[in-house]
Amino acid sequence: MEEAILNILKRNQLSVTGSRQRILELFLGQQGALAHGDIEKRTGEKFDRVTVYRTLQVFLNKGIIHTIPTTDNSIRYALCKDDCEAGHHHDNHVHFVCEQCENTVCLDEVTIPEISLPKGYEARQVEMIVTGICPACKR
Amino acid sequence: MEEAILNILKRNQLSVTGSRQRILELFLGQQGALAHGDIEKRTGEKFDRVTVYRTLQVFLNKGIIHTIPTTDNSIRYALCKDDCEAGHHHDNHVHFVCEQCENTVCLDEVTIPEISLPKGYEARQVEMIVTGICPACKR
DNA sequence: AATAAGATGCAACTTTGTTGCAAAATATTT
DNA sequence: AAATATTTTGCAACAAAGTTGCATCTTATT
Numbered sequence: 001m002e003e004a005i006l007n008i009l010k011r012n013q014l015s016v017t018g019s020r021q022r023i024l025e026l027f028l029g030q031q032g033a034l035a036h037g038d039i040e041k042r043t044g045e046k047f048d049r050v051t052v053y054r055t056l057q058v059f060l061n062k063g064i065i066h067t068i069p070t071t072d073n074s075i076r077y078a079l080c081k082d083d084c085e086a087g088h089h090h091d092n093h094v095h096f097v098c099e100q101c102e103n104t105v106c107l108d109e110v111t112i113p114e115i116s117l118p119k120g121y122e123a124r125q126v127e128m129i130v131t132g133i134c135p136a137c138k139r
Numbered sequence: 140m141e142e143a144i145l146n147i148l149k150r151n152q153l154s155v156t157g158s159r160q161r162i163l164e165l166f167l168g169q170q171g172a173l174a175h176g177d178i179e180k181r182t183g184e185k186f187d188r189v190t191v192y193r194t195l196q197v198f199l200n201k202g203i204i205h206t207i208p209t210t211d212n213s214i215r216y217a218l219c220k221d222d223c224e225a226g227h228h229h230d231n232h233v234h235f236v237c238e239q240c241e242n243t244v245c246l247d248e249v250t251i252p253e254i255s256l257p258k259g260y261e262a263r264q265v266e267m268i269v270t271g272i273c274p275a276c277k278r
Numbered sequence: 279a280a281t282a283a284g285a286t287g288c289a290a291c292t293t294t295g296t297t298g299c300a301a302a303a304t305a306t307t308t
Numbered sequence: 309a310a311a312t313a314t315t316t317t318g319c320a321a322c323a324a325a326g327t328t329g330c331a332t333c334t335t336a337t338t
Binding site for chain 2: 314315316317318319325326
């Protein structure tokens with residue numbers, strides 16, 4: 001774990017700092033996605049709000065995390081599975097958002113099916129978000 | 140057009156007011172989606188910021204418009220094709236976001252394919268967002 | 279250990295979204 | 309057509325979310 005964190009930072013030529021370690025730890029510690037607010041809350045005492053913003057920005061640029069589209073106005077971030085190339089990443093898995101617990105998880109085992117677009121449209125990236133009830137909340 | 144606007148308002152038991160007419164006019168005047176910012180800009184001189192928020196909220200509740208998930212932090216709204224029932228609407232079409240012109244359109248003719256989720260997950264709503272280049276920007 | 283490069287915190291600010299309330303506009307009743 | 313009831317609007321004030329510049333501290337490099 002500790003190992004993994006350093007690995008990610010080294011691989012992306014990032015200096016290892018407190019906030020970066022802590023935020024990566026959060027991501028590795030759960031398999032869901034994190035809203036900006038979540039991250040801020042769980043690090044708020046140790047790091048400045050601005051630092052959280054900047055750290056996430058760096059991770060995004062490096063392709064360490066990616067954003068998940070939402071209909072409410074909260075960006076959600078999730079770790080990219082294998083390292084995506086900076087900026088453009090190709091995670092073609094489905095995201096599941098639970099209505100009850102609000103958790104977002106990446107369903108890595110479900111692949112997004114191919115679709116054919118109308119003439120003239122060229123797809124670069126496809127996102128699929130399923131909203132519903134997760135196994136944990138079902139009972 | 141004028142006709143259509145009044146129709147929508149009447150059908151949803153909404154009193155016809157300036158802002159509601161204007162905002163519906165915006166939606167009908169183009170077939171893409173509008174970010175909140177767009178709407179505000181194009182009505183800003185005539186209506187208060189707060190009124191725009193409240194009008195959109197009303198339209199959402201009535202199922203006249205729906206939100207489109209985005210990765211940037213901007214909510215986008217689009218007209219529902221046939222009137223959806225209040226709150227729950229069933230638009231199972233694909234949304235396309237152009238990387239170049241930033242336009243968002245509803246691809247009504249493309250239906251979201253069925254997918255099978257892992258055990259325990261129950262789907263309520265499925266969203267599909269394709270990012271790429273639109274026909275207009277291609278040449 | 280000294281230096282250069284990079285990250286952080288603070289303060290100030292902008293932008294976005296929300297709420298209460300009085301005034302104005304719309305719909306309804308007589 | 310006027311009077312009343314119901315909604316909607318704008319304003320002001322506020323809360324939350326996001327950004328920027330700069331001095332200070334930390335990390336990496338020599």
